[in-house]
Amino acid sequence: STGLMAGKRGLIMGLANDKSIAWGIAQQLAAHGAEIAFSYQGDALKKRVEPLIASIGMSEMVECDVSSEESMDALFARLAEKWGKIDFLVHAIGFSDKNELRGRYVDTSRQNFLMTMDISVYSFTAVCQRAAAMMNEGGSLLTLTYYGAEKVMPHYNVMGVAKAALEASLMYLAEDLGKDGIRVNAISAGPIKTLAASGIGDFRYILKWNELNSPLRRNVTQEEVGKASLFLLSDLGSGTTGENLHVDCGYHVVGMKSVDAPDI
Numbered sequence: 618s619t620g621l622m623a624g625k626r627g628l629i630m631g632l633a634n635d636k637s638i639a640w641g642i643a644q645q646l647a648a649h650g651a652e653i654a655f656s657y658q659g660d661a662l663k664k665r666v667e668p669l670i671a672s673i674g675m676s677e678m679v680e681c682d683v684s685s686e687e688s689m690d691a692l693f694a695r696l697a698e699k700w701g702k703i704d705f706l707v708h709a710i711g712f713s714d715k716n717e718l719r720g721r722y723v724d725t726s727r728q729n730f731l732m733t734m735d736i737s738v739y740s741f742t743a744v745c746q747r748a749a750a751m752m753n754e755g756g757s758l759l760t761l762t763y764y765g766a767e768k769v770m771p772h773y774n775v776m777g778v779a780k781a782a783l784e785a786s787l788m789y790l791a792e793d794l795g796k797d798g799i800r801v802n803a804i805s806a807g808p809i810k811t812l813a814a815s816g817i818g819d820f821r822y823i824l825k826w827n828e829l830n831s832p833l834r835r836n837v838t839q840e841e842v843g844k845a846s847l848f849l850l851s852d853l854g855s856g857t858t859g860e861n862l863h864v865d866c867g868y869h870v871v872g873m874k875s876v877d878a879p880d881i
């Protein structure tokens with residue numbers, strides 16, 4: 618361990634299982650000395666999350682549904698009671714009706730549009746409100762986004778629109794909280810096979826396409842997203858805020874299919 622996160626305490630939201638991006642981040646932060654509390658959605662996940670976090674020496678876990686103000690208030694009240702102040706927060710949460718993560722964006726329903734925006738965009742702002750109030754100077758907040766915010770990706774649909782809004786909100790959050798010495802950043806992760814990703818139509822095709830066409834000619838790992846989070850959440854990232862760091866094996870710079878890529 619480098620001790621990069623030694624003495625730092627924080628919250629990771631969005632751990633569902635050992636495939637979660639939140640898990641890649643948790644492992645890195647713990648390995649570098651962080652003390653971490655976790656929030657999980659719904660009792661069904663409790664049994665899965667408990668042994669996972671125990672394996673990295675953690676035990677604090679709080680149920681939280683980000684679509685409920687009461688649930689969020691209860692989570693932060695618990696953190697305030699336990700630690701008083703926190704140093705970092707990871708928001709690894711997104712959701713949309715999987716029936717609208719296939720077919721055409723133009724067919725998105727009002728109800729799912731609003732629900733997707735609420736859970737995948739507003740929740741980060743709501744979390745920042747509460748976390749900033751209890752952050753030490755040098756605090757750092759992180760969310761997860763995807764390239765579907767910047768360019769059209771197959772089936773990403775309303776989630777792409779939500780991620781674009783999340784990336785815009787990041788700029789405003791960075792400005793507002795920067796005056797208090799708090800940083801707000803995003804990681805734009807390349808495709809990784811997780812529970813949430815499996816809801817996206819033809820996700821295996823997207824994975825294969827990225828593997829064949831990204832500059833590094835492979836897909837990014839959970840561990841690599843974790844390592845990038847270590848930079849943004851530790852003092853290494855002290856000069857960086859409002860940034861959307863692409864951890865995608867370089868895919869975001871690619872303009873077209875590489876000449877050496879086989880057909881898929």
Ligand code: NAD
Pocket residue numbers: 630631632633634636637638639657658681682683684708709710711712736761762763764805806807808809810811812813814
């Ligand atoms: P995941 O399914 O492991 O995590 C998604 C999490 O969101 C789950 O823990 C789930 O419980 C939580 N969640 C959903 N609705 C919630 C609610 N109402 N209240 C509280 N929690 C709720 O999948 P993941 O891929 O690790 O997703 C984490 C983040 O990474 C998401 O924002 C996702 O969009 C983003 N991301 C994923 C990829 C990818 O390819 N997997 C790429 C780029 C960005």
